[in-house]
Amino acid sequence: MFSLKNVLYFQAGLGVLANMLLFCFYIFIIIGHRPKPTDLISCQLTFVHITMFLTAGYIWLSDLFEILNVENDFKCKATFYISRVMRGLSICITCLLSVVQAVTISPSASLLATFKQKLKKYMIYALLCIWSFNISFSINQIFYVGAYTNVSETSQMNVIKYCSLLPMNYVIRGLILTVTSSRDVFLVGIMLITSTYMVIILLRHQRQCKHLHSISQLRASPEERATQIILLLVVFFVVMYWVDFIITTTSFLLWRYEPVILTVQKFVVNAYPTITPLVQISIDRRIITMLKNLQSKCYHMFLKRCFFSSL
Structure with missing residues (x-):
């Protein structure tokens, strides 16, 4: 368990650093340049992921509450509520990113092209x-979480060291699971539909280009690279979501959380916000160019300081 917790800390540290770098890049693009339609969405997605690392993993926020000596019941409800809101925002914004990119690359003769201007x-x-939806959607769920009493009750399901799900009847438990699952399955379905549409568009475009250029001269346009990034992220998100969904649903129905299973779930939940910025940084040429320019400026400043210090 100690080694698993160290893995979570490393994952969270890497994820926060990568997302902070990406967040600063998007702020720089939005303020000082002409941003793409997807840049504003990606900026909010990175902010959500940073917040997820502080709450969804129950790592740093719980340590901060311990230092501030906050009452257990309040920090339980606050941590649970924020983490649920951020999880919902992550899937909703990822879905919106997929839809917006599908509209962006749609041919001018298609029905989606009519939405490009607006x-x-x-x-x-x-x-x-x-x-608005996600902030209000999870409010009712905070009534079913509270501070763990550390007593031998089978009606409480301990999810972290100071927090547990309070007893609820099967109707409420099934209703919460059904509503949450319906929302997520609907959004995942939209992502799969838009992803399939984008794959068809990309394949059709490549076939058309092969008639004009040789394969060795073919280079992906910025729109194609952006589409490939989003497709990769959507596929990875869907895989991680279903793993998390299976663990959550099984534990919720059996009303039991094993510590090891809970730790594995934290790792799965944090996998997508960790991989997302790394993929974007490695593929997006704008970020690579900005990093190279920053490195060049730092190098020239270092040479100037060395020159003047030697005089």
């Missing part, structure tokens, strides 16, 4: 609705 306006409304 994409920015619709996207802002969609983000406002997503945040």
